[in-house]
Amino acid sequence: MENEADLISGALAGEEEAYRGLLDLYKGRVFSFVYRIVRNYDDAEDITFGTFVRCFKALSSFDPTKSFSTWLFSIAHNLTVDFLRKKKQEYELLDERLPGGDDLVQEYEKNEQLGRIEGALLKLAPIDREIVIFFYREEKSYKEIGEILNIPVTTIKTRLHRARKKLRDLVREKE
Numbered sequence: 001m002e003n004e005a006d007l008i009s010g011a012l013a014g015e016e017e018a019y020r021g022l023l024d025l026y027k028g029r030v031f032s033f034v035y036r037i038v039r040n041y042d043d044a045e046d047i048t049f050g051t052f053v054r055c056f057k058a059l060s061s062f063d064p065t066k067s068f069s070t071w072l073f074s075i076a077h078n079l080t081v082d083f084l085r086k087k088k089q090e091y092e093l094l095d096e097r098l099p100g101g102d103d104l105v106q107e108y109e110k111n112e113q114l115g116r117i118e119g120a121l122l123k124l125a126p127i128d129r130e131i132v133i134f135f136y137r138e139e140k141s142y143k144e145i146g147e148i149l150n151i152p153v154t155t156i157k158t159r160l161h162r163a164r165k166k167l168r169d170l171v172r173e174k175e
Helices: 002-013 016-038 041-057 069-084 105-121 126-137 142-149 153-174
Strands: none
Touching: 002 016, 016 041, 016 069, 016 126, 041 069, 069 126, 069 142, 105 126, 105 153, 126 142, 126 153, 142 153
């Protein structure tokens, strides 16, 4: 399989296979991110599709010295925010990290804990879920999250810290 840079070059040259390669490489991650924010399969599919349409239309403006995934997730974030605003859902800024355990009993306890974390994530504002998901699921740095969300790194750190505390409290509350 070609690497990301080759796929980008190929897509810029109009190669359909390169577009397909980029789509295959990122569609699952983008969909997962969007779905965790909007919590609706059909809406997440639409936003994911829109993300790739916008990405491919604007690919010539991508700076190859930067991270492609950060650029792509910025597009997904912007479309998700637009969607949430259209749906008139609350959108505010956030904070930090999540907890994370194996024989049959341990597996059951782990699944129960993950269920509590998922439930607690749903109680966070969408922007808070975004920051937590970018940091823990997508393993983005504070700087990358700041670039995607267009907010200062110090704000990301502060909001992520507060979100972790809130998640911790919400998860303990359900125990």
